[in-house]
Amino acid sequence: MNTYICGCLIxxxxxxxxxxxLFEIVKSKIPNxxxxxxxxxxxxxxxxxxxxxxxxGEKLLSFAEWKIICEKYHLSIDxxxxxxxxxxxxxxxxxxxxxxxxxxxxCLKRLVNFMEVVAASSYEKELIFSALDIPVxxxxxxxxxxxxxxxxxxxxxxxxxxSFEKFCDGLQKNEILSVYEQIHHAYINIPSIEICTEQTIDxxxxxxxxxxxxxxFENKDTALFLLDRFLTLIESLKKYADNGYKDNNREIPFLxxxxxxxxxxxxxxxxxxxxxxxxLDLYAISRIFTDNHLLCxxxxxxxxxxxxxxxxxxxxxxxxxxxxxxxxxxxxIEALIEKVSLS
Numbered sequence: 600m601n602t603y604i605c606g607c608l609i610x611x612x613x614x615x616x617x618x619x620x621l622f623e624i625v626k627s628k629i630p631n632x633x634x635x636x637x638x639x640x641x642x643x644x645x646x647x648x649x650x651x652x653x654x655x656g657e658k659l660l661s662f663a664e665w666k667i668i669c670e671k672y673h674l675s676i677d678x679x680x681x682x683x684x685x686x687x688x689x690x691x692x693x694x695x696x697x698x699x700x701x702x703x704x705x706c707l708k709r710l711v712n713f714m715e716v717v718a719a720s721s722y723e724k725e726l727i728f729s730a731l732d733i734p735v736x737x738x739x740x741x742x743x744x745x746x747x748x749x750x751x752x753x754x755x756x757x758x759x760x761x762s763f764e765k766f767c768d769g770l771q772k773n774e775i776l777s778v779y780e781q782i783h784h785a786y787i788n789i790p791s792i793e794i795c796t797e798q799t800i801d802x803x804x805x806x807x808x809x810x811x812x813x814x815x816f817e818n819k820d821t822a823l824f825l826l827d828r829f830l831t832l833i834e835s836l837k838k839y840a841d842n843g844y845k846d847n848n849r850e851i852p853f854l855x856x857x858x859x860x861x862x863x864x865x866x867x868x869x870x871x872x873x874x875x876x877x878x879l880d881l882y883a884i885s886r887i888f889t890d891n892h893l894l895c896x897x898x899x900x901x902x903x904x905x906x907x908x909x910x911x912x913x914x915x916x917x918x919x920x921x922x923x924x925x926x927x928x929x930x931x932i933e934a935l936i937e938k939v940s941l942s
Contacts, residue, residue: 619656621668624890627874628672630719642671673709700771703749707778710735713869713876713888714785722872726791727902731865732802732880734793736786737836739779741828744803746770751806754815762817763810787845789869790852794905796862797927803829804935811939819939826936830929837925843914856909857924868898875899 626635640650643664652658660668668674714736717724728734738745750766753759759766807825816822836855845851867878875895880886889895912921 615656615659618653618660621660621665621674622654623874624674625668625672627720627871628716630716639668642667700775704771704774704778707775707782710886711778711781711785713878714782714789717869717871718785718788720871723870724789724872725870726786726789727868727870727899728791728793729862729864729866729902729905730793730795730799731862733799733832734865734867735880735886736782737832739782739786740835741832742772742776742779743767743825743828744832745779747807747825751810754810763815764817764821788851791845792854792856792902792906794856794858794862794902794909796858797924799862800829800833800928800931804931807935819942822939823936826932826939830932830936833925833929833932837921840913840917840921840925853913854911855913855921856906857912857920858905858909860905860908862905866898866902868895868902 622635622639625638629635629638636647636650636654639645639654640647643650643653645653649658653660653664717726735745738748746767747763749770750763753766761769807822807829810816811822839845839853840855842849843853845853865880867880869876869878874890875892876888876890877895877898878886878888910920911917912924
């Protein structure tokens with residue numbers, strides 16, 4: 600067989616592998632109750648048999664069909680083709696313009712859609728998080744804390760001199776609150792492993808101290824209320840850890856690890872069957888997504904190594920370590936509450 604024919608066969612094989620991967624990704628993005636073949640049949644205007652042939656890799660998609668599918672499911676052709684590349688990693692990122700609150704809501708909805716597909720999946724699913732800072736899905740349960748994070752992000756990027764109270768008055772809260780609830784609800788329905796340290800709360804506390812000491816709260820009661828909410832968040836986290844589950848029916852496992860080494864960054868690794876997604880937090884509220892196979896695999900190894908250096912503090916067998924851990928972080932918050940009260 601001549602070199603030209605061999606090259607063509609290799610090219611065809613690679614393209615077909617990318618096409619099969621495309622349909623695997625699409626399948627992971629649609630609710631379990633929907634049929635992949637029915638989705639492709641309707642989307643491309645094909646017969647059921649033609650849709651099956653494309654899904655099985657017997658018939659190449661045209662470029663126009665690739666484009667239609669990628670636009671429908673918010674995918675990047677480059678990302679799919681280069682998903683196993685060792686030379687670079689393609690991320691998905693939506694910039695947020697705080698002057699247009701709709702862009703922030705759109706960013707949140709993207710996270711909601713991502714998490715809800717996994718939460719509703721019948722495949723084996725899991726969320727693993729290395730918490731350099733308090734994860735967004737815990738913060739979303741307490742909107743005032745989420746607004747404070749948004750306030751910090753806005754001030755950092757735009758040097759806004761408004762007080763926290765005035766900033767909150769300008770938010771379109773109803774729609775934001777609805778999305779916060781959806782994020783937390785999706786999180787509650789995904790088994791999770793979370794890795795933290797006693798310093799995980801320190802970022803929030805340092806941010807709070809800076810804005811309190813620079814006079815960005817109009818009322819001391821507002822500052823104290825935020826700290827009270829933060830203490831309540833920690834108490835709710837302890838409740839999950841006490842039970843070892845997120846739900847009262849004990850169906851959604853929650854494993855919490857106290858790590859003895861620095862976490863370096865906040866990574867989320869989401870597993871949905873054979874699909875893996877890596878999410879990296881940026882700034883205070885932004886994040887980037889990728890399903891690059893190599894990066895997800897390396898992130899999984901890194902997290903497993905962190906777990907090996909950690910102590911599990913959730914469940915019935917870890918009472919002493921859990922008590923010590925939560926007492927240590929609660930004392931930090933209580934000490935700050937006392938300091939603000941006496942100021």
